[in-house]
Amino acid sequence: MLSFEEAQKQPHAFVAGEADIIVVGAGHAGCEAALAAARLGRRVILFTMTLDSLANLPCNPNIGGTAKGQIVREIDALGGEMGRLADQHMIQFRMLNATKGPAVMSPRAQINRTGYQRGMKRVLESEPLLTLIQQEVTGLLIADGNDKRIVEGVVTATGSLFKAPGVILCPGTFLDGRVIIGDSVRSSGPDQLAPSCGLGDVLTELGLPTRRFKTGTPGRFHRRSVAVEQMEMQPADGEARPFSFEHEDDPAWKPAADLACYITWTTERTKKLLSDNIDRSPLYSGVIEGIGPRYCPSIEDKIVKFPEHTRHHVFIEPTGLDTQEMYASGLSTSMPEEIQRAMLETIPGMEKAEIMRPAYAIEYLCVDPTILELSLEVKGIEGLFLAGQINGSSGYEEAAAQGLIAGINAVRRQQALEPLVIDRSEGYIGVLIDDLVTKGTNEPYRLMTSRAEYRLLLRQDNADTRLSPIGHEIGLLPEERWQAYLRKQQAIDREMNRLSELRVRKSELSDAVLTAAGSTPLKVTTRMHDLLKRPELSYALLAPLDPERPDLPVSVRESVEIQIRYEGYIKLENDRVARFRKLESKRLPKEIDYARIKGLRLEARQKLSDRRPESVGQASRISGVSPADIQVLLVYMEQWNRQEPGPCRTE
Amino acid sequence: MYSADMETIAAFSTPPGESGLAVLRISGQQAGAIADQLFVPSSPRFPRPSEMEGYTLAHGIWGGIDEVVLACFRAPHSYTGEDVYEVSCHGGQAVRQAILDSVFAAGASPAGPGEFSRRAFFNGKMDLAAAEAVMDMIGAQAEKQAQVAFQQLMGGVSRMIHERTDHLYGALARLEMLMDWDEEEERPEDRQQLLSELEESENALRKLADSFASGRVIREGLAVVIAGSPNVGKSSLLNALSGRDRAIVSSIPGTTRDTVEIDLTLDGYLIHLTDTAGLAIDSPDPIEQEGIARAESALGGADLILWVLSPPLLPIHERRLEEDRISRLLAEGKKILLVLGKDDIRLTLPPEEDPALYASERFPDLPTITWSERFEEDLGRLKDTLIGFIQNGTLISRTAAQIAGRQAADPAELTGGDGVQSGSVSEGKGESRSIRNADAVASLREAARRDDEGQSHAVLTHARHKACIDRAVELVNRARGDLLSGFSYDLVAISLKEALTELSAITGDDVSETLITKIFSRFCIGK
Numbered sequence A: 001m002l003s004f005e006e007a008q009k010q011p012h013a014f015v016a017g018e019a020d021i022i023v024v025g026a027g028h029a030g031c032e033a034a035l036a037a038a039r040l041g042r043r044v045i046l047f048t049m050t051l052d053s054l055a056n057l058p059c060n061p062n063i064g065g066t067a068k069g070q071i072v073r074e075i076d077a078l079g080g081e082m083g084r085l086a087d088q089h090m091i092q093f094r095m096l097n098a099t100k101g102p103a104v105m106s107p108r109a110q111i112n113r114t115g116y117q118r119g120m121k122r123v124l125e126s127e128p129l130l131t132l133i134q135q136e137v138t139g140l141l142i143a144d145g146n147d148k149r150i151v152e153g154v155v156t157a158t159g160s161l162f163k164a165p166g167v168i169l170c171p172g173t174f175l176d177g178r179v180i181i182g183d184s185v186r187s188s189g190p191d192q193l194a195p196s197c198g199l200g201d202v203l204t205e206l207g208l209p210t211r212r213f214k215t216g217t218p219g220r221f222h223r224r225s226v227a228v229e230q231m232e233m234q235p236a237d238g239e240a241r242p243f244s245f246e247h248e249d250d251p252a253w254k255p256a257a258d259l260a261c262y263i264t265w266t267t268e269r270t271k272k273l274l275s276d277n278i279d280r281s282p283l284y285s286g287v288i289e290g291i292g293p294r295y296c297p298s299i300e301d302k303i304v305k306f307p308e309h310t311r312h313h314v315f316i317e318p319t320g321l322d323t324q325e326m327y328a329s330g331l332s333t334s335m336p337e338e339i340q341r342a343m344l345e346t347i348p349g350m351e352k353a354e355i356m357r358p359a360y361a362i363e364y365l366c367v368d369p370t371i372l373e374l375s376l377e378v379k380g381i382e383g384l385f386l387a388g389q390i391n392g393s394s395g396y397e398e399a400a401a402q403g404l405i406a407g408i409n410a411v412r413r414q415q416a417l418e419p420l421v422i423d424r425s426e427g428y429i430g431v432l433i434d435d436l437v438t439k440g441t442n443e444p445y446r447l448m449t450s451r452a453e454y455r456l457l458l459r460q461d462n463a464d465t466r467l468s469p470i471g472h473e474i475g476l477l478p479e480e481r482w483q484a485y486l487r488k489q490q491a492i493d494r495e496m497n498r499l500s501e502l503r504v505r506k507s508e509l510s511d512a513v514l515t516a517a518g519s520t521p522l523k524v525t526t527r528m529h530d531l532l533k534r535p536e537l538s539y540a541l542l543a544p545l546d547p548e549r550p551d552l553p554v555s556v557r558e559s560v561e562i563q564i565r566y567e568g569y570i571k572l573e574n575d576r577v578a579r580f581r582k583l584e585s586k587r588l589p590k591e592i593d594y595a596r597i598k599g600l601r602l603e604a605r606q607k608l609s610d611r612r613p614e615s616v617g618q619a620s621r622i623s624g625v626s627p628a629d630i631q632v633l634l635v636y637m638e639q640w641n642r643q644e645p646g647p648c649r650t651e
Numbered sequence B: 001m002y003s004a005d006m007e008t009i010a011a012f013s014t015p016p017g018e019s020g021l022a023v024l025r026i027s028g029q030q031a032g033a034i035a036d037q038l039f040v041p042s043s044p045r046f047p048r049p050s051e052m053e054g055y056t057l058a059h060g061i062w063g064g065i066d067e068v069v070l071a072c073f074r075a076p077h078s079y080t081g082e083d084v085y086e087v088s089c090h091g092g093q094a095v096r097q098a099i100l101d102s103v104f105a106a107g108a109s110p111a112g113p114g115e116f117s118r119r120a121f122f123n124g125k126m127d128l129a130a131a132e133a134v135m136d137m138i139g140a141q142a143e144k145q146a147q148v149a150f151q152q153l154m155g156g157v158s159r160m161i162h163e164r165t166d167h168l169y170g171a172l173a174r175l176e177m178l179m180d181w182d183e184e185e186e187r188p189e190d191r192q193q194l195l196s197e198l199e200e201s202e203n204a205l206r207k208l209a210d211s212f213a214s215g216r217v218i219r220e221g222l223a224v225v226i227a228g229s230p231n232v233g234k235s236s237l238l239n240a241l242s243g244r245d246r247a248i249v250s251s252i253p254g255t256t257r258d259t260v261e262i263d264l265t266l267d268g269y270l271i272h273l274t275d276t277a278g279l280a281i282d283s284p285d286p287i288e289q290e291g292i293a294r295a296e297s298a299l300g301g302a303d304l305i306l307w308v309l310s311p312p313l314l315p316i317h318e319r320r321l322e323e324d325r326i327s328r329l330l331a332e333g334k335k336i337l338l339v340l341g342k343d344d345i346r347l348t349l350p351p352e353e354d355p356a357l358y359a360s361e362r363f364p365d366l367p368t369i370t371w372s373e374r375f376e377e378d379l380g381r382l383k384d385t386l387i388g389f390i391q392n393g394t395l396i397s398r399t400a401a402q403i404a405g406r407q408a409a410d411p412a413e414l415t416g417g418d419g420v421q422s423g424s425v426s427e428g429k430g431e432s433r434s435i436r437n438a439d440a441v442a443s444l445r446e447a448a449r450r451d452d453e454g455q456s457h458a459v460l461t462h463a464r465h466k467a468c469i470d471r472a473v474e475l476v477n478r479a480r481g482d483l484l485s486g487f488s489y490d491l492v493a494i495s496l497k498e499a500l501t502e503l504s505a506i507t508g509d510d511v512s513e514t515l516i517t518k519i520f521s522r523f524c525i526g527k
């Protein structure tokens, strides 16, 4: 691989541009990365294969969902873009799990796809320090430093050189993409877009371990041909809630539309058809080699793995306001077109469905993410960052979160600042990145709330409390947002105090209100704060006993109520976090020679030498490192600290 | 300081075995509170140690279990630099275990590998030079404990824990599926279903907890009854186990006519051993009949039956009657260990006369052990099997089929000898406190080489497992209560996940990954 200097000396070398940071790929990761870096004051070039298809939603037409909704809120709390845009192009809002507890309540919105894409383009174009260029990047410029390599820029398909000390790769599923429908296998990205073909070899040349993952998407059908009136309707929530804290309590904000989704089911006939033709599925015939996600099986997969289920859900979802295309969630398949058509005839309401885009599977190249630092920089290659599906993740939200962090850290690397690492107790962003980097993944990785140890703390309602101070500190959160944040926190504190001082006396009224709510009448005067803790009561139900209650925005009421009702459990989780932080804050110096530490088991020595974790806490999550190995490490660190005070003291 | 150091730890610092005295060390902030809670001074002349400065001695009763001497070293004047209480008690395994269990129940945690020394190092009781020795110690002890845990887990405990925790994984998988994938509002029938699954999980875990050396067995002893046909060597077995000529042995069938009882201790555990009259079929002799009736009644009260089967094989119809008898006992829930007796003779027989081959056909699933009074190692093996049974309710043994094949020892075989427990020598509590650094390093090195700080890994591992299971039961119970009182799913899940995390300390599971795998294999997820 050439350095910038060497490349420049080649005949006809042309230096077409220069920037502080180059972002390759304008999907959800690339857009967030480029925006963050530009907003932090760096000159940024964002490359895309085509300017007409950036920030695409090539699969499901929605943003948010369990764990994903929380992460969109986190992106917003730090000063990212996804939440704001999703709010503008929301065509249906639902709060999932509204009755299952605040830890798992998750916002999700159907999105007007082309509106979102155009919106993102406008945002990118209006960012002063950001240049948007349609060109395929096919190579990297890398210099050999003393003990590590240093990225210096990129080469495009036309041979132009672009110079930059920071490069963020976000090629998504385009990297060496292969689209598979039945026997047809074509080199392609999603939505018939051209695949990215040079970069895969570059990764191999850099010595990065790569593998192929697979994912798939169902077909799109013309609205007029789908008999939604025969299906169960799933309407939007009565009250839509924005992802962005900026739109919270803004009376002017509302979704672009409140469209419905529809539910139908596959039948025994669907099952028979697919089982009879299973040999025609590339999944079972061996055409597909990539590893697909267990949580997103194709319909033929579901039928093979769960033969006892006689039917499976199908959700018919609108994909936008300016299109008739409907998405059929649940029907992802890589079966040949013939079978796809035959399958529709077996599903009530879909018998006459016109296929506008057939379902397909896509295989793509990605990297084993354990070669990354928690900052998302590639270990040993200064200035090179990876974000999004190239790291083995899946999902728009997961990609956007990584893009945001990579963008921030590419800047901080150039400013010689400590990288921003969100830990597992601060956000799903931390859970996501730590899981990828520390544990690695064998399938496209999707966030789930069950992956979070401190789920009750990582709620959608408090993403700002958790992360906006960080967004402010690193300079990404705009000043007005910070002021609004401070006002909200004050309002929460004030109401919490008021409720803990407010006493409710036993009276006819209180007896009546409590009995009506299925609760027991008071025996003694009780603080409102304590009444709120009864599971059967709520802030709203207790309003008649609280005549002086101020008129507060929903977001404040929600935070107050959750913090009071879950106080005990939240405190327990906070205690666990305090213990967790102790190990996280014990930094492991880069120069440790694990092979020489006595008492470590062989497997632990190898794993630790290989991964070089950043803290004792991170080391403890590497598989193959036992609790006893951690004890040994702690003694070693204590010895190290006593020997040379300074470099690696506990923070 | 390392976070876990907020916890108070305990372990024995003397080697196991029947030694006269054992010393339990408790270190940490709660050491005093635990001692206050469990220790009753026998004489008012002695002040309660927690009220004293420095070093104090007192004696009294520990948790109602044993008369002990209590030594107290106030921080920082102790081995670890923390408050340390040392309980000197009687050395039997049963007493140790009961005391350890009581300490854990009062809030202490089992000490990790090398943890006393590690704390001493962190608290500045040792200088830099000791660091490497401490690391060695942790490594060596961890390996030893892993071996012990492995051995204990081999004997079916692992399978049992996995089976019993499987319910719990299933219940939490359902709960997590409802939260991460269901997207709909809560349905009352889901909560009902979860409640019944949790009830099942809790019962399964309680059974598991009960199968660990229960208080009753430790306090009252284990009732073991030897049974079988006449002349198979039952009385010889009783004599061998008790080390005494308690019962009359002769080559005449029907020698023993009444039940013969004797109490003995194995590694500190009390065993009531009963020899019975040979269960002859159709005996006309009224005395013999009375003997058989007594034998039957002894069998009714047995915790464990050693059923002896020796050559020559009985006539076919008698064999069937014997089989029926065994089946009936099994149906009643009796635990039976099949003892293939007179193994010295058995090995010389042609296959068609080999009781092992016969047993492998008729009792393929019965835990089986070979026995001959003429093979020295057989006695140790049998004793280990009995101790294993007391400790975790499982019989580590082979099946008759494996024996009939006359194979080389299967790896899943008996724990073999007491390698675990031999060779560990105490650091000696007096010295350990006073030694200066150079000595400390040397002594640590030596201890590390020997494998430990003098702990009994077997007892500790066992107690640790029991403590984990007890806590898991408590957490599942709390989750069930929360579910009943209408708490939301996310809160219920916290206790369940914690319960599984407790159990993972035994099974080594990655809870989060196991759970996710469970979710995907049980529920058809995804759109």
Ligand SMILES: Nc1nc2c(ncn2[C@@H]2O[C@H](COP(=O)(O)OP(=O)(O)OP(=O)(O)O)[C@@H](O)[C@H]2O)c(=O)[nH]1
Pocket (backbone or CB within 6 Å): B229, B230, B231, B232, B233, B234, B235, B236, B237, B248, B249, B250, B251, B252, B253, B254, B255, B256, B257, B276, B277, B278, B279, B341, B342, B343, B344, B345, B371, B372, B373, B374
């Ligand atoms: N070869 C051999 N002979 C044994 C062994 N154990 C016992 N015997 C002999 O078998 C005969 C019967 O032994 P006992 O112990 O009296 O048998 P038992 O089952 O108590 O007999 P009853 O009380 O009559 O039912 C005696 O001659 C023993 O010496 C052994 O392991 N090997």
Ligand SMILES: [Mg+2]
Pocket (backbone or CB within 6 Å): B234, B235, B236, B247, B248, B249, B255, B256, B276, B278
């Ligand atoms: Mg006898």
